[in-house]
Amino acid sequence: MDAAVLHEYLPLYAKAALLTIRLGLLGVLLSILTGLFCAAVQYLKIPLLRIIVRVYIELSRNTPLLIQLFFIYYGLPKIGIRTDPAVCGVAGLTFLGGSYMAEAFRSGLEAIPPIQEESALSLGMTRIQAAVHVILPQALSVSVPAFVANVIFLLKETSVFSAVSLMDLMFTAKDLIGLYYDTTEALFLLVVFYLLMLLPVSILGSIVEKKVRYAGFGT
Amino acid sequence: MRRTKWFAISFLAALGVTLAGCGQVSAGSAAQAAETTDDQGSKAVYRTLDEIKSDGTVNIGVFSDKNPFGYVDENGAYQGYDVYFAERIGQDLGVKINYVSTEAANRVEYLETGKVDIVLANFTVTKERAEKVDFALPYMNVALGVVSPDSRVITDLSEITADDEVIVISGTTAETYLTENNPEIKLQKYDTYANAKNAIENGNGVAWANDNTEVIAFALQNPGYTVGIPSLGSQDTIAPAVSKGNTTLLDWINDEIRALADEQFFHKDYEATLVDTYGLDYEESLVLEGGGAAATAAP
Amino acid sequence: MEKNTVLSLRGLVKQFDNVTILDGIDLDIRQGEVAVIIGPSGCGKSTLLRCINALEPVQGGEILLEGEPVAAGGKNLPRIRQKIGMVFQSYDLFPHLTVMDNITLSPRKVQKRSREDAEQEARELLARVGLSDKEKSYPRELSGGQKQRVAIVRMLIMHPEILLFDEVTAALDPEMVREVLDVMLDLAAQGRTMLIVTHEMNFARAVADRVIFMDEGRIVEEGAPDDLFDHPKTERAGAFLNMFTFESVRA
Numbered sequence: 001m002d003a004a005v006l007h008e009y010l011p012l013y014a015k016a017a018l019l020t021i022r023l024g025l026l027g028v029l030l031s032i033l034t035g036l037f038c039a040a041v042q043y044l045k046i047p048l049l050r051i052i053v054r055v056y057i058e059l060s061r062n063t064p065l066l067i068q069l070f071f072i073y074y075g076l077p078k079i080g081i082r083t084d085p086a087v088c089g090v091a092g093l094t095f096l097g098g099s100y101m102a103e104a105f106r107s108g109l110e111a112i113p114p115i116q117e118e119s120a121l122s123l124g125m126t127r128i129q130a131a132v133h134v135i136l137p138q139a140l141s142v143s144v145p146a147f148v149a150n151v152i153f154l155l156k157e158t159s160v161f162s163a164v165s166l167m168d169l170m171f172t173a174k175d176l177i178g179l180y181y182d183t184t185e186a187l188f189l190l191v192v193f194y195l196l197m198l199l200p201v202s203i204l205g206s207i208v209e210k211k212v213r214y215a216g217f218g219t
Numbered sequence: 220m221r222r223t224k225w226f227a228i229s230f231l232a233a234l235g236v237t238l239a240g241c242g243q244v245s246a247g248s249a250a251q252a253a254e255t256t257d258d259q260g261s262k263a264v265y266r267t268l269d270e271i272k273s274d275g276t277v278n279i280g281v282f283s284d285k286n287p288f289g290y291v292d293e294n295g296a297y298q299g300y301d302v303y304f305a306e307r308i309g310q311d312l313g314v315k316i317n318y319v320s321t322e323a324a325n326r327v328e329y330l331e332t333g334k335v336d337i338v339l340a341n342f343t344v345t346k347e348r349a350e351k352v353d354f355a356l357p358y359m360n361v362a363l364g365v366v367s368p369d370s371r372v373i374t375d376l377s378e379i380t381a382d383d384e385v386i387v388i389s390g391t392t393a394e395t396y397l398t399e400n401n402p403e404i405k406l407q408k409y410d411t412y413a414n415a416k417n418a419i420e421n422g423n424g425v426a427w428a429n430d431n432t433e434v435i436a437f438a439l440q441n442p443g444y445t446v447g448i449p450s451l452g453s454q455d456t457i458a459p460a461v462s463k464g465n466t467t468l469l470d471w472i473n474d475e476i477r478a479l480a481d482e483q484f485f486h487k488d489y490e491a492t493l494v495d496t497y498g499l500d501y502e503e504s505l506v507l508e509g510g511g512a513a514a515t516a517a518p
Numbered sequence: 519m520e521k522n523t524v525l526s527l528r529g530l531v532k533q534f535d536n537v538t539i540l541d542g543i544d545l546d547i548r549q550g551e552v553a554v555i556i557g558p559s560g561c562g563k564s565t566l567l568r569c570i571n572a573l574e575p576v577q578g579g580e581i582l583l584e585g586e587p588v589a590a591g592g593k594n595l596p597r598i599r600q601k602i603g604m605v606f607q608s609y610d611l612f613p614h615l616t617v618m619d620n621i622t623l624s625p626r627k628v629q630k631r632s633r634e635d636a637e638q639e640a641r642e643l644l645a646r647v648g649l650s651d652k653e654k655s656y657p658r659e660l661s662g663g664q665k666q667r668v669a670i671v672r673m674l675i676m677h678p679e680i681l682l683f684d685e686v687t688a689a690l691d692p693e694m695v696r697e698v699l700d701v702m703l704d705l706a707a708q709g710r711t712m713l714i715v716t717h718e719m720n721f722a723r724a725v726a727d728r729v730i731f732m733d734e735g736r737i738v739e740e741g742a743p744d745d746l747f748d749h750p751k752t753e754r755a756g757a758f759l760n761m762f763t764f765e766s767v768r769a
Contacts, residue, residue: 074414077421085407085423119610119669122571123624123676124600133623137614162389163414165407165423171389175408178324178390179398181351183331 005185009176013189016172017197023086023166024155027093031154034094035101042102043109053102060099066160068092073164085164092164097154104150108143109135141212148205152198169193264333265462268471271336276315279305280335283320284413287436287496288341291320300492301339304358304459307484308337311475322411324390327351330462337472338460341430343392345455353463355472356510357456358485363393364431365448366419366438373426374447379404386424388415393428396452419444432505436496456507473510480509522549524584524680524711525570531578532562532569532735539565541735542579547680552712554722554743557732558758563715564607566732567682570713571604584679600628603678607685609665611657611672617644618653621672629676636675643671647701663694667701674705681705683714699725719762723747731755 038053060068069092072083083091112135120130140147162171173190177183271277281301282289289299297305297318309316319335326342329335330352343361344354365385367373379385384407387394397404407424409415416437419427427434431449438444459476461468479485485506493505525547532540539562547553555563568574570581575590582588588598611620621643622636644650647667657665666686673681683702687695699721706712706725716722722729723743730740731754739746739755750756 074417074421077423082421082423113608115606115608115610116612118573119604119606120612120624121573121596122599122602122604123672124596124628125624126596129627133627134612138612141614162410165386165409165414165418167408171408171410174324174410175389175394177328179395180347181327181331183328 001184001188002182005180005182006189009182009185009189012172012176013169013193016167016169017193019166020155020158020161020168021197023089023161023168024093024158027090027097027158028151028154030090030094031097031101031150034098035103035105038098038102039105039109042106057099057102060095061103064160065092065096065157066163068095069160069164085161085166088164089158089161089166093154093157096157097150100150100153101147104143104146105139107146108139108141111142112138144205144209144212148201148209151205152201155198155201156194169197264331265465265468266333266336267465268467271468272312272314274314276317277309277312277337278317278319278335279308280319280321280326280329280338280340281305282322282340282412284411285341285433287492288432289339298492300359300488301341303488303492304485305337305339307479308339308472308475312471322390323388324410326390326460330460333462336461336465336468341432341457342460343430343455344458345392345395347395348460351463352460353465353469355459355461355469356476357458357507358476358510359432359457359507360505360511361392361455361457362431362449362453363396363428363451364434364446365426365428365451366434366444366446367426368419368422369443369445371425372445372447376401376404376448376451379425381405383425384423386415386418386427388412388429391429392455393430397428400452432497435501439496456511477509483508523547524549524551525713526582526585527570527579528582529579530566530569530576530581532565532574533577539735540569540576543735543737545730545737547711547713550709550711551727552706552710552714552725553728553730554714554716554726555730555732556716556719556722556758557738561732562735563732564684567604567684567713567715570682571599571602596628600624600676601679602682603673603676603680604682605666605669605673605684605686607688609657609662609669609689611660611665611668613657615656616653617649617655617657617660617668620657620668621675624672625675639675640671643674644668646704647671648697661694662690663697666690666698670698670701670705680711680713683712683716685715685717687716687718719747719759731758733758 038057041049041053069088072092073085073088076083116134116138117130120134121127125133158168159170161168162174167175169190173186176186266274281297281299283291283297285299287299289297289301292298302318305316305318319329321329321335321338321340326338326340327348330338338352342348342354344357348354365373365376373379381403384405385397386407386409387397389408389410394406394408397406407418409418415427415429418424419437420441426447427437428451431446434446435449438446459472461472485508486502489502489506494502497505523546525545527543527545530540530543531538543566555566557563565574569576570588572588572590572592572595580587583598583601586594586598588595588602592598612623615623618637618640621640622633625631625636625639626633641650641653644653647670649664649667649671652660652664652668657668660668687698690698695718699718702712702714703725714722714725726743728740729743729746731738731746731750731752733754739750739752746755747759750759
């Protein structure tokens with residue numbers, strides 16, 4: 001391996017990692033919001049919306065991100081909706097991640113026994129107060145492992161961004177190989193940068209998991 | 220707390236192993252490269268002419284999405300100018316052909332790792348590539364070209380502003396040329412020909428720079444687009460490539476190309492595969508027989 | 519309705535999928551009265567408590583708390599529910615909050631009391647039930663009996679007009695039953711208005727001003743504990759009580 005080549009490539013990888021992190025985190029954030037909305041719709045059993053959410057979740061979970069990106073980036077312009085690659089990447093990630101987050105939150109909500117809401121109500125809380133102070137904190141803590149897994153999954157999924165001309169880590173590596181043929185160096189940096197990016201998320205995730213593991217029921 | 224620590228330690232250990240592994244791999248491949256350049260070849264990734272013949276199958280890397288040079292037709296069969304030549308190679312070698320679909324960016328890698336014996340994928344001869352693979356005699360001329368929509372035809376690179384993005388395919392000579400000679404131009408890179416084609420159709424970039432053969436074909440097939448810059452940079456050639464140091468196979472291909480000149484094989488190839496796209500106007504400027512001028516200039 | 523009536527049920531009907539659970543219940547609970555409901559499993563006594571707290575919608579009749587109607591989905595429900603304290607059979611503490619936070623959540627969020635004020639009262643109440651040392655514990659660190667005592671404190675801090683107890687000792691190990699019943703006896707001695715559903719007959723006899731026997735969704739018989747336990751007027755009440763008497767003879 002050539003240290004000079006590694007040194008020369010570093011800024012390009014740093015730039016790509018920044019793009020991956022920026023778009024990845026934005027996508028994760030919007031996924032969380034989408035997921036919370038969908039989970040709320042399902043939990044509150046809102047008619048009609050509930051069916052739409054169900055259809056969305058099935059559609060999103062059963063198609064690969066690459067196909068979703070193709071559809072948004074190459075398909076939608078045919079009917080006049082043109083998106084910039086970054087917007088497309090975030091939209092695709094949100095479309096995919098929203099359903100995964102929704103399922104994580106929903107299983108968290110369903111894990112909380114109804115008696116929890118009933119006792120909160122019997123203490124004079126409104127349904128919203130019960131949800132905010134009693135149900136959600138418990139549901140979220142139950143969701144944390146699935147949530148952390150989803151975050152890592154989504155950040156890894158950004159590696160298909162190359163399909164829409166986004167210079168993420170994967171595409172940067174492929175592109176440099178195509179340009180200069182330093183395959184070993186390019187792939188080595190790829191692995192290192194993905195680890196550098198995802199390792200902190202994993203470690204942070206396991207710390208958070210431990211912190212919120214209070215929601216043990218029974219004794 | 221304790222579990223977190225173990226978690227972190229085990230991850231760092233895994234990272235360490237990965238790094239060590241990479242180091243070893245790189246040392247190994249460096250040694251291998253040295254050996255192949257020494258023509259020792261004992262541990263080489265490639266297969267010699269005799270090995271290919273005794274195996275009975277040759278692996279040829281071609282494009283699968285680049286009509287009319289290398290593509291898969293509606294019946295699932297490989298077709299095109301490169302494939303026409305590949306068929307002849309298989310026939311004259313007396314072996315079966317296993318086509319391996321390649322992308323622009325992985326052509327060198329496929330040869331370096333021995334995934335294919337020969338690349339016949341619109342492979343432009345460049346100095347950088349020639350350091351990694353061995354090119355045989357060329358069989359086609361090529362230059363770079365730039366196609367853009369009729370609404371704003373780009374006739375000179377100076378017309379491209381700082382806000383504009385030019386579509387290129389990752390790993391092509393167009394990308395290398397613009398990266399080196401016009402670093403001020405923002406490139407929008409795609410990993411496949413199909414995606415780049417879709418992108419220009421959707422108006423994602425102001426222009427598409429690629430081999431002029433391809434942009435000419437695109438403009439001919441898609442009304443509303445003009446090749447405003449038909450020839451950019453130096454005139455280059457397209458040639459078959461083999462793994463570095465695979466001299467037996469390289470020599471055989473060179474002999475083959477010289478021999479085929481007698482029957483004007485590449486003119487026939489053009490008329491069979493390219494004439495529908497380019498008409499007869501481009502035949503003499505594109506086709507090279509017997510390696511052309513390079514046949515005598517070849518090292 | 520008498521002047522000092524706290525809770526008044528008129529012709530209460532509750533159905534689940536056309537199965538009638540409560541079939542016209544009329545009941546008045548006076549200020550300071552301790553009423554105990556007994557009856558076989560499935561007689562509707564737990565459902566009755568849930569209806570009083572509007573956790574179940576009713577299909578007929580009305581519930582009046584100090585003259586004000588209690589109805590599921592009603593606008594004033596959160597305000598009215600503050601006047602109705604309830605302790606459930608299953609442990610229903612909030613597992614993500616400490617004992618102190620379990621107790622002070624509602625006074626702070628619902629009644630907008632200051633943390634200091636709520637915590638001070640919580641400490642006084644915890645001391646009365648013998649749990650002063652548990653305020654920083656989480657529910658999972660408590661025994662069943664301790665959890666039920668915390669649940670009682672959590673209800674008391676809202677200053678309810680009437681206390682509902684739904685078989686609060688039924689899920690407890692036998693050695694923990696007493697500590698919870700003692701707290702309830704203490705509350706009765708303070709003159710609290712209480713409506714208790716229980717299977718603990720000795721306790722019922724000791725604590726009750728009035729015992730109500732329910733069967734098949736109706737009030738079959740009611741009266742002073744000594745009258746009802748020793749001289750039940752109806753055959754059904756007699757048969758039900760006989761099971762316990764027979765058991766106690768064997769013991």
